Amino acid sequence: MQATPTRVVPDARGRYGPYGGRFVPETLMAAITELEAAYTEARQDTDFQARLADLQRHYIGRPTPLYFAEKLTAHCAGARIYLKREDLAHTGAHKINNALGQALLAQRMGKRRIIAETGAGQHGVASATVAALLGMECVVYMGTEDMRRQAPNVFRMKLLGAEVRGVEAGSRTLKDAINEAMRDWVTNVAGSYYLLGSALGPHPYPMMVRDFQSVIGHEARAQALAQIGRLPDALVACVGGGSNAIGLFYAFLDDAVRMVGVEAGGHGIASGQHAARFADAHLGRLGVLHGAQTYVLQNDDGQIALTHSVSAGLDYAAVGPEHAYLREVGRAEYTYATDDEALAAFQLLCRTEGIIAALESVHAIAHVTKLAPELGRDAVIIVNLSGRGDKDLQTVATALNVQV
């Protein structure tokens, strides 16, 4: 395993090898520099860390269990499969880990207004939740297509006191919501904090989001040693922007543990309707979107491609820069699962384990059903079950031609 190059990223310019950076309008540069300084301070502040740890434990409900999925393991007839149960975290997904950390930072910086974008709605719900907790105003941008397919989460955000602003531009999904959130941030930069939800965007966001999500991997590593008596052989997580995946991977970077990220294969790579930035050698090329240099789905002219996935949370044209780096140095590998495979895995997990997981997370399960037999019965796999699936019931019912 190549462990050495991965610990030093990002560098002072926010670069993970050639990836990352900060490609933002000049208006935001001073704010980003201020954010980086504030985060560097908070990171070393024991009071801040203690408050974060206390809320992680008593508000989020951490540590989340590492659960041995015995029946899923039997079904796959291969490696022992453990689920890191982020679906059991408060608000039902890993997104709360980052939202809480950043909101505490925003409060420390004296900001009273939170701006967030959301795809599946999980980050929007998490942001609305922590804004309510800390008494801050919260505006969430969401593509109207995503509002349609994740209606329950829209209502949740409103109940929590957030204002949800629908975005009609482009494909009306996550990409367009981020554009609009960044425009709000450019306009209200003095008093507002942009709470970016994935390991994306300009430096220091990919680093900061990774750090706040790395609690997943730190817990999983300790739990594996305590419960199984050894480290796993492989980690599997879905990758949209990639925050749940980097959150699981990060604590294991120096270990001899295989890491697999699973992108959204949509209707298949050949269809062009997917969000598999690494798998599609034609559309997925190095580029710059939303402040970072990374792999971006785009046409020959550099216009950002419209993406498709049955899961709103993976339906995004760019991948977090640290994933691009881990792939380049050979430390992590990336594959994809199609909509159909994800829907099959969704049902499989319901029936074998009694867990209704998020459509994002079941992309990882879909890959595990292939990987487990390959690795054999002596192996151990940890899958990040990044969220619960209540929000997806309507989408799944429609896909299965069921009236509810």
Added chain:
Amino acid sequence: MSRLASTFERLRAQRRVALMPYLCIGHPTPDAVLNIVPRAEAAGADLFELGVPFSDPLADGATIQAATQRALEQGASLDVCLSQARALRERGVQAPFTFMGYYNPMYQRGLDRFCGQAADAGVDGLIVPDLPPEEAHDLAQAARQHSVDLVFLLAPTSTDARVRLVCQQASGFLYLVSLVGVTGARDSLPPDLERFVERVRAQTSLPLAVGFGIGDPVQAGRVARIADGVIVGSAVVRVADRAQDPPAAVAAFIGQLRAGIDQVAVPT
């Protein structure tokens, strides 16, 4: 000396403040700028900012977003942008052009290749709103190679240290973003605009052009009192968008802006 620099020098000698309209290539109809630009030049525009459409223009407000979206739908590719710039030169337009566009399409084309093609097409400068100086090294090098100016932006939020950093790298002129926000005409200009312009002026002898939020002749006049250039974008795009005869309507609007600018005393 670049055409941008020499134009500002000539205008300064004439005690004339530059008027720089923004037009989106491919808007409102695919070839519209070919007819709009010559008329606008005749009506008193000194330089042009030609918008290169991008799918995700995050520094732009609703007007320019809609215009660039429509332009893309009408086929305004990078090649179309380059060929229309060339066609404008062939039609005898003398005023300098800058391309205003986002980084990714330039990056995909290859920075050196893009700068070469832009220079061949008669483009004098590049304005890239999502490329701060920290990330601009490669494009700056390619632009220099082909004698194209890379124009940097400064904002009211730019610290003095950042103003110095940008002034060191800039060429042609500096683009001062008048307000904290995205492009789009506003009812009034920010009250601290004069102080911002003075703060930059103290650091550089480069010409200063002010843009964002300038929508009418009165506002253009106020900016002309303190700046070397006035950039009007969304308001021009809106005129083009709503007109039966876009070239005539834009030319008339340019004439009004010119009058607004020329009414004020010009700084030396």
